Amino acid sequence: MSEELQLDQNTLVNAWQQELPVYLKPGDSAQVQADLADPKGLRVHINAAGRQFYSFDFYCSYLDQRELQVNLVDVERDGVTVDEDHDVIQEMTAHYVRNIHECGQALQRYTNP
Template identity: 50%
Template structure:
């Protein structure tokens, strides 16, 4: 898909909005960090630490395809800072859940990206 229109808000403002909004779409005790990608202005990196004692942390890459649509890519999962097999049922379920939450956050931010 070609980029038809980039988000209309400046990158710092959108990053700030992601940082404030994403935690509201996750489980209360999950922790999230959103960073701007150093190489691509349309990409954000998301790191999520799961709630509870599981010790899982997930990394995702979010790319703005245009002002309304994002692409979410799973990058890695670790447990206690060691990479684990992402093909287990529980990890796949968590990945799907977090991708859904990331899309929910992007939906909330439509008022900024497609102003």
């Protein structure tokens, strides 16, 4: 049984904002914000590098001290929502989910003291 997660959401957001770019491709950028409705949640927005102008929005929530759940919320291309079932989008989404989980592992010092 896992212990109740106690974290300072602002500290965690700042740590994510600094650490996540390390896990992204050169040219990609990310913004991380606290989810105001969930003290264990984060909103991650990633702008993909390249001429396609894709952006991805994820909702991330800590289930416990070590487990992070990542859900795709939306994918846009040049500001217009696109079909998430396209193979290229699926591959990019899987890549970013992996990046987010890797970053979450690196930041366990904040969630699992």
